[in-house]
Amino acid sequence: MRLYYWMTCPFACKVLAAIEEIGIKDSIELIPMHPWEKSSQLSHLNPLKQIPVLEIEDGFCIGDSPVIVEYIDTLHQGTRLIPPGGMERWKALKLQALADGIMEAAVLRVLEEHARHELHRSDPWIQRQNIKLIQSLDYLEKEVSNFNNKINIGTLSVAIALSYLNLRFSHENWAEKRQDLGRWFKKISARPSIKETHPREKHSLPEPHLMEHLG
Numbered sequence: 001m002r003l004y005y006w007m008t009c010p011f012a013c014k015v016l017a018a019i020e021e022i023g024i025k026d027s028i029e030l031i032p033m034h035p036w037e038k039s040s041q042l043s044h045l046n047p048l049k050q051i052p053v054l055e056i057e058d059g060f061c062i063g064d065s066p067v068i069v070e071y072i073d074t075l076h077q078g079t080r081l082i083p084p085g086g087m088e089r090w091k092a093l094k095l096q097a098l099a100d101g102i103m104e105a106a107v108l109r110v111l112e113e114h115a116r117h118e119l120h121r122s123d124p125w126i127q128r129q130n131i132k133l134i135q136s137l138d139y140l141e142k143e144v145s146n147f148n149n150k151i152n153i154g155t156l157s158v159a160i161a162l163s164y165l166n167l168r169f170s171h172e173n174w175a176e177k178r179q180d181l182g183r184w185f186k187k188i189s190a191r192p193s194i195k196e197t198h199p200r201e202k203h204s205l206p207e208p209h210l211m212e213h214l215g
């Protein structure tokens with residue numbers, strides 16, 4: 001199996017964290033692929049031209065991190081990252097969806113602020129993404145007391161989303177006004193799955209000219 005990924009893509013980091021948690025690292029070949037690279041072969045793997053992509057066998061690829069996680073969660077005998085049933089399942093999936101939304105809003109904000117040509121940049125669009133981030137962080141601050149020490153796809157995804165905010169918007173220090181969430185994040189960040197997937201470099205933002213065709 002091959003995973004096409006990029007270290008600053010939070011959706012890819014989520015899949016890498018899941019791979020680490022369920023202990024199947026040795027059966028997956030990791031292939032770095034930048035989604036904005038013009039010469040990229042990504043279109044052949046995923047018509048949406050997005051990473052992460054898991055190539056399960058020659059020519060059979062799945063994209064979309066929640067679907068990839070669902071697949072790899074069938075490959076081990078340990079505790080499932082996606083709880084099999086009951087309210088625990090829906091709570092975990094709800095949290096994953098929220099974390100994915102945070103990642104998406106953060107990525108869109110980063111692209112608009114740093115990759116789009118300033119003549120085309122839209123402040124209302126940036127504000128809209130930022131409101132989503134603020135509201136979601138405030139929601140998580142209220143919910144975090146229910147996380148306990150649970151490790152499932154919901155809590156892992158939240159940790160990866162927060163890790164991405166720290167990478168891109170460290171100066172905004174989300175934890176300052178959300179101390180319970182900050183304490184929980186510090187604790188979960190000690191897990192190898194989160195520590196090792198935290199991207200340390202900010203490089204690899206697409207060049208503004210790549211975004212110009214978007215107007």
Ligand SMILES: N[C@@H](CCC(=O)N[C@@H](CS)C(=O)NCC(=O)O)C(=O)O
Binds near residue numbers: 011012051063100
């Ligand atoms: N829903 C997808 C989102 C993946 C995604 O947005 N990946 C970004 C990189 S972080 C990408 O490949 N963007 C290129 C594009 O959308 O054209 C998932 O969960 O995997």
